[in-house]
Amino acid sequence: MKKSDLKDGEGGHSPSQLIDARIKELSDWRGNTLSHVRALIKQADPDVVEEWKWRGVPVWSHDGIICTGETYKSVVKLTFAKGASVEDPSGLFNSSLEGNTRRAIDLHEAEEIDEDAFKALIRAAIALNKSKTRKA
Template identity: 75%
Template structure:
């Protein structure tokens, strides 16, 4: 009986991830300008940096990338595409990518404006560091006991 429940949960998660990916595809198409192109490029870099990333759609329309917790979100505004790292303040940023939300204790963001280039190598390193941080926090949580 427990196996059937686990299988159902797994397929529900896969269905959710698939629909989130479709919603993100839709957002990229809907933007139909440099912001959509940039969001698509960022998405591809995230997937290259972490092939096991899970895409989510939260807060009424925000693309979210997760692996053992939120890595980052990809918000689009009129003037910028904002990549917000949930635990950015805890990450080393030797390339100085973070240029927004610098005053908080937890999050950090990268605002990308039209025509700006992304340091792809540095961004992928930042994504991998966020995944490692999430994984280290996940390992420290005590395992739930069943029964």
């Protein structure tokens, strides 16, 4: 992580530290799920930048936002900022399907995610971000 990313932290903590704290605070299946998808994101892109935005939402970026990781009572929601433009051959997107921009994956307790398909989706989102950066 770059030092410049610390500006998004709260109370002098880095975004990564804040995400660690959120996972620990949840201390249930949601924390385990968030930790697992975070690890998959880092495997898919070792250069991913972790951010903490909107007063408590973990965000993963590379040349723009890849996805956010919101936690609710019954779901961990991974919202892809440009998901409507990302190929999803495995059909992981199962939420926010009606919009023209975002798509999301809702993970419920005891659900497993296809790890290879998820990492491919992360890489596709990064490729889209990079293509948009080059055009700008």
